[in-house]
Amino acid sequence: MAFDLAGFCAHPDDAELIMGGTLALEAGRGRKIALVDLTRGESGSRGTAEIREREAAEAARRLGVAHRESLRLPDGRLEVTPAYKDLVVEALRRLRPRIVLLQHWEQRHPDHAAASRIVYDAAFLAGLKNHRPDLGPAFRPLKLLYAVTLTEAAEAPPSFVVDVTSAWEQKVHAIAAFESQFAPTPGETGPSPLDRFREAIELSARRHGQRIGARYGEGFVVREPLALAGVADLVGSSF
16 A cells, blocks of 8 residues: 555644645545544543544545544653654555655644654654564655644745645635534634634635735645756746
8 A cells, every 4th residue: 555645743633734735635636645643632622532533534534535544642742752653664664655744843732843753753764674674664755744834833934835725625624524623612602713723724824825826825844855857847936
């Protein structure tokens, strides 16, 4: 089994919030996409792990994602340890994604920062033939892309921006699948959690979109150079 793209994030709903438009766009183009949640989100203030698992499956369906799983690491207690890295190594070798989308390393939530480092390290280790051969044949993704939407790095210039205007409503629809997180609780007044999140998400997407002359965008950073066959491969650039 090999996937074109895989998103690795700390919690259910992280991927929808920070890269959902890109995932929906690529799924619509026929790309085979996997999502891997490192935790079940069981420490969150709303819902339960079981509820969020069902919501995550529905959100994946709305995005057009072919496969979703959870590594069931402890929510709120992610650490950069050899054991946690090796769980990601096994997932990478099994799913074999050409491109991995992950969370940026500058994060207020400690789980998000830890997830970024765990996946980064695991992507390197997964390519070493003699590292844990019991976890599957060596494999290393072609490229890691770090999402900067809704992060402390959101104001930093992204390496590139994906125009997600055509997939925007699909992204919002996928986020709405997490009713336990974003639907009002009994007696809750004022704007709903979804409305508050949508405002923040839309503001970030509009800022990224403005960089490329689009209505909505999702920004990404790469840590290594991008390989181009020629400068004509660059599209949508402004001079």
